[in-house]
Amino acid sequence: MRFRSLAMIPLFALPWGASAQDLFDAEAIHTIQIQFAEGNWDQLLDSMALAYTGTGTGEGRLLGRVTVDGETYDSCGVRYKGNSTYNPLQGKNPLNIDLNEVLAQDHHGTDKIKLANGGADPSMVRELTFYELARNYMHAPRASYVKVWINGDYKGLYVNTEDIGNEFLDAHFGESDGACFKCDPRSFVVYGDNSNLAWSRDRMAYDPLYDMKSPNGLAALQDLTYQLEFVAPTIDQHLDVDRTLWYHALSNVFVHLDSYYAFAHNYYLYKDKNARWNPILWDVNMAFGGLVFDGLLPLPQRTVDLAHLHPFHLALSLDYRPFLGRILLQPLYARAYMAHYRTLQEEMLNSGAYLQRAAHWHALIDTVMQYEPYPLFPYAMFQVNVNDDVGS
Numbered sequence: 001m002r003f004r005s006l007a008m009i010p011l012f013a014l015p016w017g018a019s020a021q022d023l024f025d026a027e028a029i030h031t032i033q034i035q036f037a038e039g040n041w042d043q044l045l046d047s048m049a050l051a052y053t054g055t056g057t058g059e060g061r062l063l064g065r066v067t068v069d070g071e072t073y074d075s076c077g078v079r080y081k082g083n084s085t086y087n088p089l090q091g092k093n094p095l096n097i098d099l100n101e102v103l104a105q106d107h108h109g110t111d112k113i114k115l116a117n118g119g120a121d122p123s124m125v126r127e128l129t130f131y132e133l134a135r136n137y138m139h140a141p142r143a144s145y146v147k148v149w150i151n152g153d154y155k156g157l158y159v160n161t162e163d164i165g166n167e168f169l170d171a172h173f174g175e176s177d178g179a180c181f182k183c184d185p186r187s188f189v190v191y192g193d194n195s196n197l198a199w200s201r202d203r204m205a206y207d208p209l210y211d212m213k214s215p216n217g218l219a220a221l222q223d224l225t226y227q228l229e230f231v232a233p234t235i236d237q238h239l240d241v242d243r244t245l246w247y248h249a250l251s252n253v254f255v256h257l258d259s260y261y262a263f264a265h266n267y268y269l270y271k272d273k274n275a276r277w278n279p280i281l282w283d284v285n286m287a288f289g290g291l292v293f294d295g296l297l298p299l300p301q302r303t304v305d306l307a308h309l310h311p312f313h314l315a316l317s318l319d320y321r322p323f324l325g326r327i328l329l330q331p332l333y334a335r336a337y338m339a340h341y342r343t344l345q346e347e348m349l350n351s352g353a354y355l356q357r358a359a360h361w362h363a364l365i366d367t368v369m370q371y372e373p374y375p376l377f378p379y380a381m382f383q384v385n386v387n388d389d390v391g392s
Contacts, residue, residue: 003122003391004289004303006358022108024142033067033149046088049080061101068107077101085119091374092117092156109167115158121285122377123385125361127159130287137246139172140281145365156372164268164280178271179217181210196264197323199229224277232326240278247279248324249340255306258286262295311341358386
């Protein structure tokens with residue numbers, strides 16, 4: 001596979017501002033040590049992952065003691081996570097840790113820790129860079145770097161991404177009681193509708209396509225898709241259209257195709273106290289052209305094709321991608337989208353400061369990446385992938 005350079009298009013800068021605290025202090029490299037009583041912990045985690053047939057890799061958890069930046073928590077639940085980034089044959093798999101599995105406990109407000117292994121990102125900076133950019137315009141999680149040991153075996157550097165749970169929702173919306181979905185189907189279909197927000201008469205048809213994180217919400221989600229299908233001119237009564245337009249503009253400008261574009265997945269929806277749905281960015285390790293499939297044309301696409309992705313790509317695919325097409329079909333929303341697009345061009349694409357941020361993260365982790373015990377990519381690829389394509 002060929003891994004595109006982050007510099008395939010000239011990029012930018014904002015006032016980067018807010019600093020995170022504790023485990024989400026992005027200027028530090030954190031540490032997590034996991035200790036299982038079972039010596040065959042890897043086999044047990046693999047068995048749980050392989051027994052689960054949905055997306056997200058596994059539901060069962062193995063209990064262990066977890067030490068986060070020197071603070072220890074007992075009886076934590078651990079499982080492997082991820083779809084394409086998980087492989088039972090590799091030594092560094094993505095992890096999902098629930099500190100609250102048995103005991104009521106959290107690490108400075110964080111009870112679920114989600115660790116990505118850098119799969120599909122030789123540069124190891126895509127997630128921190130894109131999340132930081134996106135948070136200036138829409139709801140998106142924080143991220144940081146973490147070194148991980150399991151039963152004393154150093155596994156390498158991971159990206160820690162903020163869980164879209166109660167803590168995140170409370171911080172962004174002032175409450176966390178609304179309907180919430182992770183938009184990922186149980187069975188993933190290339191060229192399929194997947195979690196595309198198409199309307200269906202059958203409410204239960206939504207169940208396998210959207211992972212409900214709240215006690216209920218299928219009826220409300222069905223109503224949102226009905227509004228998109230039949231009453232799109234007044235969709236602003238049911239959807240935060242502005243945040244949605246930022247989501248689509250960011251995905252297009254930064255070529256984040258492993259999202260709503262290519263597979264109609266990898267995003268969250270939350271219905272806030274004003275009864276409006278909000279998109280939340282998620283899983284951006286293939287941003288900046290890391291995925292060469294745009295949901296329409298067969299693989300592969302060249303770097304130049306990705307860099308010149310049309311601003312209204314898939315906007316006429318009303319049934320295939322209604323969350324994009326039916327909104328941009330409205331002239332007012334199309335103009336607002338292009339205004340956002342121009343803002344991103346002016347603020348981000350013209351000064352190259354995003355590359356400065358990428359270079360900052362790259363320098364922060366360079367020494368650590370030289371000593372990866374289970375590297376997914378050679379160190380030489382890490383060295384150059386910010387500016388150069390790598391791979392076959």
